[in-house]
Structures are given as structure tokens and as C-alpha cells.
Amino acid sequence: MALEVRYRKLEDLIPYARNARTHSDDQAAQIASSIREFGFTNPVLIDGSGGIIAGHGRVMAARKLKMTEVPVIELAHLTETQKQAYILADNKLALNAGWDEEMLGLELADLEEQGFDLDLTGFSLDEIADLQIEEPEGVIGPAGNLSDRFMIPPFTVLNAREGWWQSRKKAWLSIGIKSELGRGDSAGLGAPGGSLLPAMKQSNHVNGSSIVRVDGKGRPVDKSKYGKCLETGIGEKYGREEVTGTSIFDPVLCEIAYRWFSPVGGLIIDPFAGGSVRGIVASKLGRQYVGYELRPEQVEANRAQGEELCMDDEYPPAWILGDSQNIDKTCADINADMVFSCPPYADLEVYSDNECDLSTMKYEDFRSAYFSIIKKTCSLLKQDSFACFVVGEVRDKKGNYIDFVGDTVKAFREAGLSYYNEAILITCVGSLPIRAGKCFSTSRKLGKTHQNVLVFVKGNGKSAASRCGLVEVDELMFEGISLDES
16 A cells, blocks of 8 residues: 655644653654754654544644644554554554664764764763763773763863862872972962962062062062952952962873873873973873973972882973973974973963063063964974863953963964864862852952863874873772772
């Protein structure tokens, strides 16, 4: 019997009063999105009187789309008993099918890589995350949930407030990392919760026997202004972070970046080294590390930390004293497997009184030097390799963002790399709840509790991932150290 597709007005279709299959409003919305994307590919089945046999959800979706008619196939030949049975069978038989989870995962991954909206497939994010996928050997890793395989799910939001993250950070610090050493008097001023940035690195000018804090123009900074700025949050470059004790670069973020974007045994080059944490974490994870740093006291402190904690490691970290503008000459023999750094955020935090220090420059000069350093550093990076910079937006004197994040992306693109990933690192709020109300009331500025983790690739992304090899998650390195999340 040939079945013909015809169009009928929606108002002429009659739902089956005893339909046992339910359709939520959310599901109808999903079907509507599918129809909008693919078209009405599955006609509604009706009886000789316009009664709906199969397709109640599609009819609901059509109404949401304000359609006036839909394609139908008339099954007038069915008896009442057959019609009643078919309504159940049409729904149940489809549910009896299963999934090849490996094939499903590969199909979804291909769609995502091509930029397709996976919501249109009907799978929720939780369902996709729970897939147990066995991927090609030697490319990604063994089956397991995302946290087991990659430390955390490889999504674009990284939450440093979670209990396991803070616990793992404490475990890292418990091995003896003291990245704050080498900052002089400024080490007493920390970021909220000891989060991402080494906060308020004003240079320390010796005036007689006392140390005087100065800003980027060499002017003494009145400590009373710290409280004022913290209270108002008006964007002055000193006092940006909370005074809660010494902060260091987050070792957990560092660990994740190394495990995800560099091979074991690979060499990591860092043009803005700052404290010791990035070098120590690299050493403990079996990576070579070369950090460039302008301030001699910081290099001296870092080297002392490296000798104390890493001399028995296969690859102890190395720090070079000098101006990163010369990194392409000083490190000309280096073929790096990853570039990783957290640069100075313009003149937000002044690190020294050295005229070569980018943080002392006006933004136009800073930007020029910054672009140059990134280009020179990336010239030392192997083809098919990743670069990762951790940055945050900065306000100008008028309180407007200068687009430092955007300039970082431009700098890497001009260096010949492609913009590959961006993640948002959610940092601890510290005293922000106290400050944010007044700040927002007076200026409508939002309290900033995140940083941007920007990832770039030199060459081909898939080849770079293959060079990185398996993502290893090693809990034995903290054996005997409590990782209690409380």
C-alpha cells in the first residue's frame, strides 16, 4: 500500500485523549529547534478522521513555531484495535534501542569540532559528560569519566573555589613552595584567597634605612590609600587586590595547564617568570622549565627554592636573569614544547624601578614591548605546540577597560599562532562582597572574580594534541598528604 504525504491544517488535527506518552514543554521546545534546523522531516500519522496516532510532540512543536499546517500520512486502513496498539508500539519500540557509546561519543565530538550546536541532538550536557568513551590508543587516553581522565572536565569554566581545588592547592604548598620569596616588602599584600596574581607588586625604593612603596611614576604610595581603594573599588592601580596575606600563582591551574598542553619531558619557556611556583610545578610533573625574570632578587629566591625542592628531580627548573626583549638571543638554542606565563597587567602592579620593566611603561610603550616579547618567545616554540597565557582585564585612569585580553590575542596572532581555547578561571571572592555594593552603586562596575586563560597553537591543533600524548592524572605524587575537601 502506497502511503502519501499530504499537508493538513494544525487546527484539524485531534490529539488522542488516552495518549500514554507525555511531552514536556522543554521537550517540545527541543523538537521545535530540531524542526527549525532540519525541517519537518517526520510526518504526523493520523487516522481517517484527523485523529493523531503518532506525532503529538511534533504537533506541539509546530504550534510553538506558529506553523499553520504540517505534513501528515493518513493511516485510515487501521482498525481501532490496531490504532490503539500502534500508538503504544510507535513510542516503545524506539525506546528499546541502545547506544554504542564509543561511536556516539565520536559522532558528538565530530559535531562539536565542526561548531554544531549539540543541544539540537537532544543530549544534555550531563549525558554527554557521563559517556564512557574508549578513544584511539595513544591519542587521548583510557575510558572513564572526564574528571578521572583529565583532572577536571575540559570545559571553558575552571572553578578554583571548589573544595577539591583548594585541597589540592594546599597539597602543592605543603611540599614547601614559597613563591612569594623575592618580592621584598610587597610580599605582604596578597590576592583574595591567595588566588592567581602576586598582588600589588609596587617597587621597593630604599630611602635611607626604610622601604618606601612607589607607583609606576615613582611617586610614594600612601598606605592609607589601600583601604580607600579597597572600599570603593574605583580601579586605582594600587590596592586592586585584597590585603589578606601573601599570594602565589595558583599551582593547580599550573598543573592543569601542563598536563593538558605539554608532553611529559617537554620544555616549557616562561618569559615573565615572577615567583617560583611555575618552575617547581613543572619539575615535579617531569617537565623542563626555563623562566626569564628581570629582577635579580626574584631570580635568586627562585633558584634557592629550586635547589631546596627540585634538585633530585629529573628536570630541575632554571631561571635566567635578564630582559625578555632579548629572549630570542639568550635562548636561541631552545626548542620549547610549550609557552606558559602570566604577564604583568600593564601598569596595574609595578614590579620594579627598572626602565626595562614593562609595568613601569605607559600603555602604548607597554603594548609595543609586550607584542615584541611574545613574538620572540613564540619563535622558540616548536611547530604543532601550545602556548598559554593567564591574563585579566585592566582599567585605564577613566575606569574603562583597555582591552588587555584582546591585545594579548592580537599579539599571539601577529606572532603566527592561532587562537585556540579560552577558559574562565573563577577565583575566590575574598572581601569582594564587602566592597562590591558601594562600588557598583557609585560606578556600576562589576566585582571581578575571574581571570582569562588563553590558549594558542602554533601549527595544527590535532598534531599538537598528539605531541602532548596521554593526559596523566597522578594522585601518588601527594601520597600521604591529606586531600580532604573540607
